[in-house]
Each structure stands twice: as C-alpha cells, then as structure tokens.
Amino acid sequence: MTTLPPLPMTRPKLTALARQKLPCSPTTIPRSQLIKEKDDIDHYLEVNFKGLSKEEVAAYRNSYMKNICVDMLRDGYHKSFTELFALMEQWDALREVARVRSLFWLQKPLEEQPDKLDYFYHYLTRAEAAERREHFEDVYNNLYALACYFNNSEDKWVRNHFYERCFKIAQQIKIDGGKKEAEAHAHMGLLHEEDGQLLEAAEHYEAFHQLTQGRIWKDETGHFLNLLACKSLLRTYRLLSDKMLENKEYKQAIKILIKASEITKEGSDKEMQGEASYYLGLAYLAVGEHETALRALNTYSQISADLDDDLSLGRAYEAIAKVLQSQGETTEAIKYLEKVVNIARNRFQSLDIVRASTLLGDIYNEKGYYxxxxxxxxxxxxxxxxxxxxxxxxxxxxxxxxxxxxxxxxxxxxxxxxxxxxxxxxxxxxxxxxxxxxxxxxxxxxxxxxxxxxxxxxxxxxxxxxxxxxxxxxx
Known part of the structure; x- marks a missing residue:
C-alpha cells in the first residue's frame, strides 16, 4: 500500500474523545461498559460543558463514521457524501459475500477504521471543491491520492473505483498536453490486466503508448512514461500471444509479437528488445518455422551476451537447443544444453540445472545411449x-x-x-x-x-x- 503523509487535520476535543470511545475503537467494548461510559459522558457534559448544544452532544455520542457524514453534509459536500455512502454500502456487501464464502470476512467494517474515513473525508471534499472551480488537475490529484492509499490486496476494488474516476476526469484536463490522460490510460490498463481482460488492457496501453510518443514525461519515481508504456505493451502482448498459441491461433500470435518487437525498439532498452525476440522465437518454434525461430533466438542470445546477462543467455541457449533438436541436429543441441548446465552451475541456478540435465537425459535416452x-x-x-x-x-x-x-x-x-x-x-x-x-x-x-x-x-x-x-x- 502506498504510504501517504499524515493528514493535516485538527480535531476538537470532543471528536478526539469520540474516536477513542465509540465504535471506531479497534477493540470491542461490552454493552455494560458502554452504558457506564454513557453515564460518565452525561455527567462530564453536565459539569464541564453546560452550554453545549444538542448537535454538539450528538456529535460526541455518534459514531465517527456518522460524524464524518454529518460534517460532509453540513459543509455542503453532497457529492462526497453520496460517493462515500455508496462505497460504504458496497464495502458491507462485499464483506457479507466474503463472510458467506468464508474468505477474508474478518476484515473490519469501514466504520471501525477511522484512518480510512479521514482520508475519504479529506480528499473527497477537496476533489469536490476543486471540481466546482473547474480545476480538474487538482480533482485528479486528490482522487489519485485516494487510489494510491487503497492500493493493497484487501481494498483493491476501492483503488479501481478511483482509477476509473481519474480516467473520466483526465479527459477534461487540457493544460498538460495529455500527460494525466496518458497516466490514466496506464492505470486503466493495469486494472483490466489484473482482471484478465487482456484485450481491454491492450487498448488502454496502446493509447498510453501513443500519448507518450516523442515525450520526455516521467512518473513520480523518475521513469520515462514512454518506456513504461512499451514494457506494459510487451507484457500484455506476450500474455495475449500465449492464449493465442494455446488456441492454435499461430498467425495472430506471431503478428502481435512482431508488433511488440517493433514497439520495444522505440524504448532503446536492449533487455526489453531481447525479451521480445525470445518470445517471438518461441512462437516461430511452435509453428515449426525453425530457421526464423533460430534468427530471433540468436538475436536474444547476442543481446544477452552484450549485456553480460548469464541467466538470459542460459534461457536463450535452452530455447536454441529445442529448435536444433526439432531439426534433428542433436549434437549441436547437446552442446547448447551443456552450456546451459555450466552457466546454471556457475550462477547457482538449481532449477535451470535440473531442467537442462533432464533435457539432456531425454535426448540420450531417446537415442538409446542409456x-x-x-x-x-x-x-x-x-x-x-x-x-x-x-x-x-x-x-x-x-x-x-x-x-x-x-x-x-x-x-x-x-x-x-x-x-x-x-x-x-x-x-x-x-x-x-x-x-x-x-x-x-x-x-x-x-x-x-x-x-x-x-x-x-x-x-x-x-x-x-x-x-x-x-x-x-x-x-
């Protein structure tokens, strides 16, 4: 989960007490203790705060979540209240489904998590205020802050909700040349990729790539957005090609991998180009085009050697050995597999040793050299x-x-x-x-x-x- 700085919120004394004593407390308080605390509260109010209004007393007695909602409505943030209320209903519905299925149903209700309620209140109200002034970039930034805060396994659906909102708002930002729109397409691509919707993910990543072409934009970590777009497309195209090869759609798989290979050349990243050549070589091997497969895999091995990447070089040699074995060139295949074993042994890659040794054993066993x-x-x-x-x-x-x-x-x-x-x-x-x-x-x-x-x-x-x-x- 992305760590955000503490919110600059000052709470009055009553709100601070309510946060400690009422249902937002992390511990379950017995009913008898609640009744006793209510009496203590009434006595405390009578002695120390005789001039308090009924609203102030209610704010002290109500749950923290209810106080948050009341504050939103009192301050005129009706859209924020509506969105928060809808999210709370969805939160409870998902917890109920998970409870029935006995999956992660122990996650606490939202009303028992005051920190999350604070983030909702702070950023939703700021986003609504910015939207009234038509400062759409500020709207985007506040919604994106919420998406980052909820970027964890339990609350990923909340993150996705704000990714979708960011995407809609980004369409209205015209002063940054399309940078926010590009970032929003990247987030939507990730959302669909995680859900297994690869075609939809590819569409968003393609838009992300198109918007970043010729730009020197960087993300908050200093990485070029265009390079990230190329990597995202390569990853998605590879997953798509795997499915196509499983369905024996060989031409479509090769076509999309060729497209990926062309895109990776824009990023000037040799490692990425090598990976594209590797997957393309495997696709050609699957359709029986051995010579073309060898050319692609030799490109991958050359790039790996130039980068001094022994692990990638071993993977290239193993793939080349499979192609040679398919061509009947068993002696050459054995030489490459022995190189794989040596590289794996020097790099302490036990699984690679097992895989290459098993392939060598299969070759000798098939030929009768037991x-x-x-x-x-x-x-x-x-x-x-x-x-x-x-x-x-x-x-x-x-x-x-x-x-x-x-x-x-x-x-x-x-x-x-x-x-x-x-x-x-x-x-x-x-x-x-x-x-x-x-x-x-x-x-x-x-x-x-x-x-x-x-x-x-x-x-x-x-x-x-x-x-x-x-x-x-x-x-």
Whole structure:
C-alpha cells in the first residue's frame, strides 16, 4: 500500500474523545461498559460543558463514521457524501459475500477504521471543491491520492473505483498536453490486466503508448512514461500471444509479437528488445518455422551476451537447443544444453540445472545411449535432493529409474547372449541380490573387453561423429 503523509487535520476535543470511545475503537467494548461510559459522558457534559448544544452532544455520542457524514453534509459536500455512502454500502456487501464464502470476512467494517474515513473525508471534499472551480488537475490529484492509499490486496476494488474516476476526469484536463490522460490510460490498463481482460488492457496501453510518443514525461519515481508504456505493451502482448498459441491461433500470435518487437525498439532498452525476440522465437518454434525461430533466438542470445546477462543467455541457449533438436541436429543441441548446465552451475541456478540435465537425459535416452542418459538424470535428481523440491524430486527420480533400468537391461542382454557359465553365474548372483548388476571385468577372449567399456567407447565415438538421424540402440 502506498504510504501517504499524515493528514493535516485538527480535531476538537470532543471528536478526539469520540474516536477513542465509540465504535471506531479497534477493540470491542461490552454493552455494560458502554452504558457506564454513557453515564460518565452525561455527567462530564453536565459539569464541564453546560452550554453545549444538542448537535454538539450528538456529535460526541455518534459514531465517527456518522460524524464524518454529518460534517460532509453540513459543509455542503453532497457529492462526497453520496460517493462515500455508496462505497460504504458496497464495502458491507462485499464483506457479507466474503463472510458467506468464508474468505477474508474478518476484515473490519469501514466504520471501525477511522484512518480510512479521514482520508475519504479529506480528499473527497477537496476533489469536490476543486471540481466546482473547474480545476480538474487538482480533482485528479486528490482522487489519485485516494487510489494510491487503497492500493493493497484487501481494498483493491476501492483503488479501481478511483482509477476509473481519474480516467473520466483526465479527459477534461487540457493544460498538460495529455500527460494525466496518458497516466490514466496506464492505470486503466493495469486494472483490466489484473482482471484478465487482456484485450481491454491492450487498448488502454496502446493509447498510453501513443500519448507518450516523442515525450520526455516521467512518473513520480523518475521513469520515462514512454518506456513504461512499451514494457506494459510487451507484457500484455506476450500474455495475449500465449492464449493465442494455446488456441492454435499461430498467425495472430506471431503478428502481435512482431508488433511488440517493433514497439520495444522505440524504448532503446536492449533487455526489453531481447525479451521480445525470445518470445517471438518461441512462437516461430511452435509453428515449426525453425530457421526464423533460430534468427530471433540468436538475436536474444547476442543481446544477452552484450549485456553480460548469464541467466538470459542460459534461457536463450535452452530455447536454441529445442529448435536444433526439432531439426534433428542433436549434437549441436547437446552442446547448447551443456552450456546451459555450466552457466546454471556457475550462477547457482538449481532449477535451470535440473531442467537442462533432464533435457539432456531425454535426448540420450531417446537415442538409446542409456549410460549417458542415466548420468544426466542422476545429476538432475541429486540437484532436486539438494534443494528439497519434492515434486521435482519425484519426477526426476522416475526419469532416473527408467534410465537405470534401460542401462541394466543392456548388461543383462549381453550376459544372456554370451551364454557361458561365468555369465550365467553373474545373472544368478544378481537375481539373488537384486541390486545394480555389474558387467564381468573379464569374461573371455571372445569379448575382448567389458561390456561397459564397449558401451562407453561406442558412445564417445558417436558423440564425436554426431548422432545419426534414426534411433540407435546400444545392444
């Protein structure tokens, strides 16, 4: 929640006492105590304030919320009262719905939160006064202050209410060249994006981008609004493209990502341009346009290397490896995945190690090189054990178990095919132990070397020569 400075409000003594004693108090006061306090109040008023009017006595006895509303009406802020009253009704309705669903219904009623009532009174009345004078920029600033104050998970709907009001007021501000209107479009885009209304969000972000083109406007944190518009559009377009790819709307997804890539060039932000190239490359990979995908991903890897961003470079290499694997260039894909593992290990990125090692294990397992597959699956499994990630641990354990079974199958097959007494003894011994079966170090001159040695050498030769296109078994 955005922290705002304390409100410059001075309360008379009675109002201060009412804030402490009546329902706006954070603690629940028993009825007997309230009756006793009422008697004390009457005695206090009779002794010390014999000249008080009935209105002043009522103000002392009423709840803080009621006093706020009465003050608004007494001072002529009827629009502020109407808006506050509508918000209080909506607040109670939402609490009731949440109570029925047993979700966050413990949030206190608005009348028990005097600080929020103070902010409502202070900024709503100031906004109404500015609107009477047609000082729309002041109206916007006061409403935006309320939106910032209620920018938290519990009160987000209140924030959205004032975002919408800011948007309507911003249309009437003509003296700032459209800056407030641009900011209002950004807020509305965020509102729709959080609600999952991506098309509506994109429309507002596009208007935000159009209004900030060629401008050097900055927000309160010093960031250029045009750069923020480009980032917001890239994020929204990416989310839209993901949905389009899920629905197999490939042309539309690529079209919108190309548009995003063009927009990011305006921001002169290399990291943002690299991300746009990355998502575009993945989209081309999804439709099978491998060469185009490689060009986009190579652009991303080059930008990542120029920025010395190892994490992004690892992500680029992993995507390039997937493209190469789809093209059947398995040897090149393995080289890129090994680079990913090295980068991840140097940067202590355990999840990246698990993902790349699993991909390497899948490649070797698919090609029938089960020794190598087992090695990488074990690496993935050991990493998940180190980070205590149970779901990933279970998944990699299954991969590792399958590879070990394949590896064991090769050794058993070789012993069976040998059909000599020594091999049969090894098999019988293994059946009794049911642990890892080890190849016989010296079975006879007809083998010339151990099964494991032959397997290891054959794999090494194949890695040097490159994988064949068709699947090869180690048997």
């Amino acid at each position: 020794n190598k597959a087992s090695e990488y699956f074990q690496q993935a499994f050991d990493t998940t054990v180190g980070i205590m990630n149970t779901p990933l641990m279970d998944e990699t354990k299954v991969h590792y178990g399958i590879a070990k079974a394949h590896q064991m199958m090769l050794t058993v097959n070789n012993y069976v095919e040998s059909a000599d007494l020594t091999s049969l003894n090894y098999l019988l011994s293994w059946k009794e132990r049911r642990d890892d079966i080890e190849p016989d170090p010296v079975v006879g001159e007809f083998r010339g070397c151990t099964v494991e040695h032959v397997s290891r050498n054959s794999e090494h030769l194949e890695e040097l020569r490159g994988f064949p296109n068709d699947q090869k078994n180690e048997t």
